[in-house]
Amino acid sequence: MGVEVTTNLQLIKPDLDESIKENLPTFPGWADQNADNMDKIDSLFRDDSNSSFYVPVWSAGGTPVVLGTGGFVSGKVIRFFPSIVVVNFRIFTGTAGFTPGAGTYRITLPTGYTHIANEFTTFFESAPLGRAILMDNDSVATSTNMSVHYDLSLGTIHFRGAAGVLWNPTSPITLAQSDRVSGFFMYPTEDP
Amino acid sequence: MAVTFTPNIGLAKPDETEVAENWVNSTELCEDNNLLIIDKSDIDWTGYTPVIAAQTTAPSIGAGSISGKYTEFQGFIWGSFTIIFTDPGTTPGNGEYGISLPFPVDTTYHTAGTAFNGGVGGNDCIGEGYAFDASNANATGPVALDIVTVAGVSYVRMITELHTAPAKTSRIFRDGQQFNIATGDSFSGQFLYKKL
Numbered sequence: 001m002g003v004e005v006t007t008n009l010q011l012i013k014p015d016l017d018e019s020i021k022e023n024l025p026t027f028p029g030w031a032d033q034n035a036d037n038m039d040k041i042d043s044l045f046r047d048d049s050n051s052s053f054y055v056p057v058w059s060a061g062g063t064p065v066v067l068g069t070g071g072f073v074s075g076k077v078i079r080f081f082p083s084i085v086v087v088n089f090r091i092f093t094g095t096a097g098f099t100p101g102a103g104t105y106r107i108t109l110p111t112g113y114t115h116i117a118n119e120f121t122t123f124f125e126s127a128p129l130g131r132a133i134l135m136d137n138d139s140v141a142t143s144t145n146m147s148v149h150y151d152l153s154l155g156t157i158h159f160r161g162a163a164g165v166l167w168n169p170t171s172p173i174t175l176a177q178s179d180r181v182s183g184f185f186m187y188p189t190e191d192p
Numbered sequence: 193m194a195v196t197f198t199p200n201i202g203l204a205k206p207d208e209t210e211v212a213e214n215w216v217n218s219t220e221l222c223e224d225n226n227l228l229i230i231d232k233s234d235i236d237w238t239g240y241t242p243v244i245a246a247q248t249t250a251p252s253i254g255a256g257s258i259s260g261k262y263t264e265f266q267g268f269i270w271g272s273f274t275i276i277f278t279d280p281g282t283t284p285g286n287g288e289y290g291i292s293l294p295f296p297v298d299t300t301y302h303t304a305g306t307a308f309n310g311g312v313g314g315n316d317c318i319g320e321g322y323a324f325d326a327s328n329a330n331a332t333g334p335v336a337l338d339i340v341t342v343a344g345v346s347y348v349r350m351i352t353e354l355h356t357a358p359a360k361t362s363r364i365f366r367d368g369q370q371f372n373i374a375t376g377d378s379f380s381g382q383f384l385y386k387k388l
Contacts, residue, residue, distance in 0.1 A: 002245070009333065016288075020208060020211045020212050021212075022206065028213060029350050030208075031205075031206055031207050031208040031210070031211045032208070033203065035196075035205040035207075036205070038198050038203040038204070038205050039205075040202060041198075041200055041225075041229060042198030042199065042200050042203050043200070045200040045232050045266065049348045051301065051386070058219045058299060068349065074300065078266070078268070078386075080266055080268070081265065081266065086268075086342045086384060088302070088316050088317070088318070090303065090313075090314070090316070092313075099255050099277065120215065129335070131319075131320040131336045132317060132336065133312060133313055133351045134313075135311075135312045135313025135314075135336060135363065140360060140361055140362060140363055141354075141359065141360045141361070142360075143312065143313075143351075143354075143360070143363040144352075144354040145334070145335065145336040145347045145352070145353050147334075147349055162333075162354050163352075164322045165376060168335065174352065176273070179313070180312070180313025180314055180317060182313050182314065182315060182317040182338060183336070184316070184317050184318060184384070185317070186384070
């Protein structure tokens with residue numbers, strides 16, 4: 001008696017030798033196995049209880065960013081059936097004490113959701129994953145939005161402004177106190 | 193026959209005794225389970241008619257069209273809208289625009305504003321869109337969509353990119369910014385958010 005399972009969800013496929021009754025240690029009983037199958041299928045339809053909050057790490061390629069008073073970085077993540085991850089995130093630079101750092105800005109993926117599907121990552125940074133608002137508190141005229149990209153080499157998210165330049169402390173705006181970023185991105189992962 | 197059920201879509205999990213004593217009924221339960229899985233996997237698209245509103249006076253699509261569709265899964269709404277402005281009767285209205293969503297957003301999950309002319313950058317960004325100016329290619333471009341809830345209805349606002357002609361005086365799409373809507377212009381977008 002051997003237990004065969006399906007390829008993707010590992011659902012148990014009982015053979016002719018198996019019975020309803022438990023026969024440990026090799027066979028826990030079909031009722032038990034069937035319950036495992038139902039739980040696996042059911043988990044694909046989980047509701048927002050699968051969502052969670054996370055704090056992306058916002059970094060610059062060189063000198064680190066330092067948030068000012070009241071500054072924050074926040075994020076929320078959910079994985080949908082079967083393996084699409086959606087992230088919403090917000091950044092507020094804060095007031096006194098904000099230091100923009102130096103280098104290309106990046107944020108991290110949520111912990112536990114970093115295994116981006118291999119076939120997707122071959123599109124090295126060419127496929128935008130989402131969009132973000134960049135609010136320049138000093139000037140309406142320079143407020144804009146950016147496309148959101150995955151950086152295969154670093155496994156992080158970076159951004160490109162309207163002119164295509166990677167988001168950094170001086171482009172597309174000179175980042176300063178009370179500026180804000182709000183965005184979303186989505187990507188496929190390997191098996192849940 | 194008493195059985196236990198899975199938490200999300202109610203799949204039956206008969207125990208050993210139940211399986212042994214009620215095999216015929218168990219087969220029926222399996223069929224029920226299969227139907228549940230098929231039903232929950234086969235997600236339909238539903239049409240809806242968005243409303244385009246504004247801070248002061250709503251624009252008019254004239255003889256144009258406004259349409260949307262959405263699907264729901266796991267408590268989230270994924271949808272899209274298309275608005276086409278066609279004369280006679282196209283008017284740009286006055287104030288920052290909002291395009292209604294099929295359901296109010298869940299503000300325990302999302303951060304949403306409360307006015308069409310409220311601040312930008314503090315609300316969740318839930319999608320992206322495209323504003324097409326039929327008379328000026330340079331004014332055409334992508335927009336980010338953030339959320340506000342006004343009088344119990346949730347809307348997306350179109351947050352524009354940099355533009356210089358006309359000079360940018362509003363972060364949010366409105367009459368004259370980033371272009372004054374006229375016949376042949378259109379808005380389109382897609383959104384994904386958790387509903388209330």
